[in-house]
């Protein structure tokens with residue numbers, strides 16, 4: 001049988017200092033729990049290309065697929081503001097698979113064993129956390145938001161010791177690459193300018209092939225990533241996604257959502273929402289995501305100064321000028337997005353207060369973010385959900401007048417709203433219930449949820465009432481990192 005994998009290893013051309021050669025740790029009893037058929041086909045890796053038992057061995061790292069050349073990548077990062085040398089402590093990159101249509105994607109085994117970067121960690125991952133990453137990353141992808149993907153979750157038959165004994169598992173992660181802001185921090189601190197120059201060039205070629213390097217590749221890269229991160233964060237804000245751990249090592253240079261740990265979707269609209277158990281100061285709260293992205297980009301800029309100008313003072317000035325454009329660029333993209341959520345197809349000066357007033361109203365009533373926008377599609381629904389609310393009534397009149405003033409009428413508005421407002425997001429209580437059952441061996445609720453998140457804009461089956469969250473649930477809901 002011929003192998004469906006077509007591996008290349010361009011990242012390794014950057015030099016030995018960028019990674020450690022390391023084979024994954026073989027599993028004891030590899031068993032495929034979830035396999036993403038549609039993604040596999042899309043990547044040119046059809047499930048019947050390899051016998052089933054062999055898939056389990058490939059996907060768990062128990063045998064190496066032909067052509068792979070496993071490595072753990074070196075990186076550093078600012079975690080909650082503090083600098084640390086990190087690296088893949090529990091993930092092994094098999095290589096870059098070239099899809100039949102010529103795309104280059106990393107295939108990585110998360111939970112695949114220790115490396116020289118493991119520090120005190122065991123190199124392993126729990127089944128529960130890997131199923132969670134599979135579910136949420138696929139949700140983000142289907143919401144139309146750039147994301148790493150999940151090809152499979154495979155149990156290893158090895159125990160993982162956390163607050164209790166867990167079943168061990170490996171997530172087969174597909175990414176445009178695993179180059180992070182933290183990769184640049186590593187090179188800046190541990191290597192030299194030649195290595196940094198190579199990394200800038202490599203990243204531009206791999207992720208921004210359409211942007212000419214120009215006379216200043218350092219500045220070009222900073223600007224290119226800023227544009228992608230602005231779009232990414234605006235998408236997160238659109239659907240109420242809270243990444244939860246936006247450390248610089250968790251910011252992809254390709255602009256994809258990466259490293260799904262304590263992430264979750266916000267239900268009641270509260271800008272300060274934080275679910276992560278370790279984020280005690282709310283550094284990565286919903287509303288802090290834009291300024292944190294800017295902060296992370298400033299860290300990137302700090303690593304790129306020698307690439308921007310030989311004179312440090314000039315380099316800082318040029319980087320600062322670019323970084324200072326972040327808030328304005330963000331606000332403009334965010335306003336456009338919020339207008340689309342309200343079915344407004346053009347932009348007018350008064351829209352800022354129209355949006356702000358709705359958000360303040362939602363906050364004061366603890367209204368559900370997703371449900372509120374869905375209800376706006378149905379005449380009278382929001383008023384019915386909030387009877388005798390004069391503040392809401394006044395706002396609805398303003399919104400209605402604003403819509404009448406735009407070309408295209410209601411149908412065009414509805415079309416816009418249906419394309420940006422999800423009808424279904426994986427509610428926290430549903431996620432936890434599905435994971436509880438999956439850990440007991442019943443995958444039906446998880447598969448049902450996966451079916452729903454695959455069509456999050458589909459109004460045909462969903463009703464607003466489907467999205468009701470048990471009262472008080474989120475007040476004590478906590479998510480955990482790296483488990």
Ligand code: AMP
Pocket residue numbers: 086087088089090091117118119120121122123124125245250259261481482
């Ligand atoms: P994360 O919080 O998942 O982004 O991980 C932060 C860092 O900790 C990365 O360098 C990971 O590779 C490392 N890490 C997380 N969990 C483990 C583990 N169980 N064993 C070894 N390293 C780990």
Ligand code: MG
Pocket residue numbers: 249250259
């Ligand atoms: Mg990480």
